[in-house]
Amino acid sequence: DAEITQSPRHKITETGRQVTLACHQTWNHNNMFWYRQDLGHGLRLIHYSYGVQDTNKGEVSDGYSVSRSNTEDLPLTLESAASSQTSVYFCASSESSGIQETQYFGPGTRLLVL
Amino acid sequence: AQSVSQHNHHVILSEAASLELGCNYSYGGTVNLFWYVQYPGQHLQLLLKYFSGDPLVKGIKGFEAEFIKSKFSFNLRKPSVQWSDTAEYFCAVNAGDGGATNKLIFGTGTLLAVQP
Numbered sequence: 001d002a003e004i005t006q007s008p009r010h011k012i013t014e015t016g017r018q019v020t021l022a023c024h025q026t027w028n029h030n031n032m033f034w035y036r037q038d039l040g041h042g043l044r045l046i047h048y049s050y051g052v053q054d055t056n057k058g059e060v061s062d063g064y065s066v067s068r069s070n071t072e073d074l075p076l077t078l079e080s081a082a083s084s085q086t087s088v089y090f091c092a093s094s095e096s097s098g099i100q101e102t103q104y105f106g107p108g109t110r111l112l113v114l
Numbered sequence: 115a116q117s118v119s120q121h122n123h124h125v126i127l128s129e130a131a132s133l134e135l136g137c138n139y140s141y142g143g144t145v146n147l148f149w150y151v152q153y154p155g156q157h158l159q160l161l162l163k164y165f166s167g168d169p170l171v172k173g174i175k176g177f178e179a180e181f182i183k184s185k186f187s188f189n190l191r192k193p194s195v196q197w198s199d200t201a202e203y204f205c206a207v208n209a210g211d212g213g214a215t216n217k218l219i220f221g222t223g224t225l226l227a228v229q230p
Contacts, residue, residue, distance in 0.1 A: 033218075035220075040222055041222060042118075042120075042204060042220040042221050042222040042223050043158075043204065043206075043218075043220040044220070045217060045218070045219075048217065058217070090157065090158065092158075102148070102160050102163060103218060104160075105150075105157045105158040105159070106157055107156070107157045108157055
């Protein structure tokens with residue numbers, strides 16, 4: 001079955017380190033998204049991509065970057081991890097960019113920055 | 115800017131009680147509205163969505179939501195909850211932003227606990 005996976009599922013890192021969270025989908029979806037989930041804020045959009053070589057900043061993009069070299073993967077990089085980036089990170093994908101399109105979410109990555 | 119408000123942060127119900135979770139959004143144009151559910155330890159799943167037509171939308175597991183344009187609301191309802199409905203519920207709106215589309219704005223979520 002097609003799916004969307006994230007790795008690692010849990011990560012502990014130290015302030016200042018570079019961290020990369022992987023997201024892989026097998027639906028061949030064009031659109032991919034990264035969100036962070038924090039208590040009291042719901043999910044907030046970090047970065048998104050509408051296709052290979054396309055990346056865009058979301059609501060809370062500072063300190064994060066993404067790259068899209070193929071359809072299946074959108075890795076999220078924290079350039080220099082900060083304690084404020086402790087969060088649960090969700091990757092999502094959708095088939096097209098229509099506003100009616102459903103986004104399908106991965107299982108999430110819990111990141112703790114010490 | 116678009117925003118979504120979920121008024122109830124925590125709701126505790128007994129099994130068989132009726133459920134209504136509030137969701138209001140701010141945007142004057144055409145919107146598409148979604149309710150997602152996150153069961154403990156699981157990823158978000160789509161419960162239901164509205165994009166046009168009948169404002170009463172039926173979703174999975176007996177949930178429904180009513181889009182009331184005049185009130186900018188999209189409340190989620192279920193006539194009789196079960197213990198297995200214990201989860202966090204997120205309302206989301208997608209109004210596009212002219213150029214880019216399919217960007218969801220989420221509410222802060224409502225944590226529902228159903229007591230057996």
